[in-house]
Amino acid sequence: MxxxxxxxxxxxxxxxxxxxxxxxxxxxxxxxxxxxxxxxxxxxxxxxxxxxxxxxxxxxxxxxxxxxxxxxxxxxxxxxxxxxxxxxxxxxxxxxxxxxxxxxxxxxxxxxxxxxxxxxxxxxxxxxxxxxxxxxxxxxATATRAWVSALSGTGTRVRDSRKTIPGLRILQKYAVRVGGGVNHRMSLADAALIKDNHVIAAGGVVEAYRAVRRAFPDITVQVEVTTRDQAVAVVDAGADEVLLDNMSAEEMTEVVRQLKGRARFEASGGLTVEDAAEVAATGVDFVAVGAITHSSxxxxxxxxxxx
The missing domain is CATH 3.90.1170.20 (Quinolinate phosphoribosyl transferase, N-terminal domain)
Known part of the structure; x- marks a missing residue:
């Protein structure tokens, strides 16, 4: 150049x-x-x-x-x-x-x-x-590459979050791509992520999913769950992606085994690169790592x- x-x-x-x-x-x-x-x-x-x-x-x-x-x-x-x-x-x-x-x-x-x-x-x-x-x-990019290396050969990919430095999101998410990672949604507007506060406001996890789907029928909807029963319920309702929040490896393995092929699954909650192999072994499609943008x-x- x-x-x-x-x-x-x-x-x-x-x-x-x-x-x-x-x-x-x-x-x-x-x-x-x-x-x-x-x-x-x-x-x-x-x-x-x-x-x-x-x-x-x-x-x-x-x-x-x-x-x-x-x-x-x-x-x-x-x-x-x-x-x-x-x-x-x-x-x-x-x-x-x-x-x-x-x-x-x-x-x-x-x-x-x-x-x-x-x-x-x-x-x-x-x-x-x-x-x-x-x-x-x-x-x-260096931190992302460490995750990519740790996940090599597993089929699981590392994905970022919206936990970026204010004003620098497009640059940080670009750096994740350079490091071999995958971007989660860029903003609140391009995909839906139903979290615990939305569930409380809507009166239930399935109710929250259905409310988003009615309002925005064409948008990708990811739902955060903390139990196997919630995961089954939202997949039955039609969720595209399920975020398995702070679940044990055993719990995630069971969810993915039961629901594989019906939705994509993402592990989240205080993950470290040392956990990569164990988490990937559960069969999840993604690991969500906010630290690669907010703490690298x-x-x-x-x-x-x-x-």
Whole structure:
């Protein structure tokens, strides 16, 4: 990948299956925050200026630097890095980005992910936002890949949840896909998930399912259950997917054995990668792991300028 225009960077994002306008909005919000906007600094206190770079670096200076992995893992977010850099560097003059890896690649400590040349002030202004995004996304992809490896050969797939960092859902769920996982619903609007509070409000698990199906006859409906009897009842009612919440391996095995082929089944509730083989052995189609988006450590990456 060699990029030297803003449009080329946008196209990389588009090719990754992301909306360039939506990603640009995320990046611009982060850049604004980093320059003292969004309530970070009181009005009139210098917001909008990188005071350190303005004071120490000539306006026309250029530099070359490498984005370098500080530990091994799975990379996700290279198109987002390219767009972040292009948005900041393109108004400041010519620039070039040359990537040494692509999303989904496994990297080792010291591997160069991308080399960038451009205006030095602009490069340092974009640095932290680009790093924050790629380290977060690569951390999610790395954690997802660990689950995928643990489930290899079982037929069970790891799936995320809506437990994402506010404002960053499309990037985190993209990173799950890069890591080999499967996305659950993207929002409250594209699929139904009937949970305990819905059951209480509707007067029962089957009543809740039927209410959703009447209101939205064409939408996928998943129902959370905690007992075998609830699972049987909602599958008999026609549920597409059943979320087996905090059930033992023995209970899940029995539910799947009895109802296999009539619905898809997902295990959920405090699962860890060490549990993967035992849970997959129950025959569930998915394991739901909110931790891959809400608790994954970053994959450390740094920008090293050439001397």
């Amino acid at each position: 060699i990029v030297s225009t803003l449009e080329a960077a946008r196209e990389l994002v588009r090719e990754a299956g992301l909306d360039p306008e939506a990603v640009t909005l995320i990046i611009n919000e982060a850049l604004d925050e980093d320059l003292g906007g969004r309530g970070v600094l009181p009005a009139g206190t210098g917001a909008g200026v990188d005071v350190t770079s303005e004071a120490t670096i000539p306006a026309e200076a250029t530099a070359t630097g490498d984005f370098v992995a500080r530990r091994p893992g799975t990379i996700a977010g290279m198109p987002v890095v390219a767009l972040t850099l292009a948005l900041v560097l393109s108004p400041a003059g010519p620039f070039s980005l040359t990537a040494g890896v692509k999303d989904g690649d496994q990297v080792a400590r010291g591997d160069v992910l991308l080399t960038v040349t451009g205006n030095t002030r602009a490069l340092l202004r974009a640095e932290r936002v680009a790093l924050n995004l790629v380290t977060m996304m690569s951390g999610v 450590p970053i994959l450390d990456v740094a920008l090293d300028l050439h001397s």
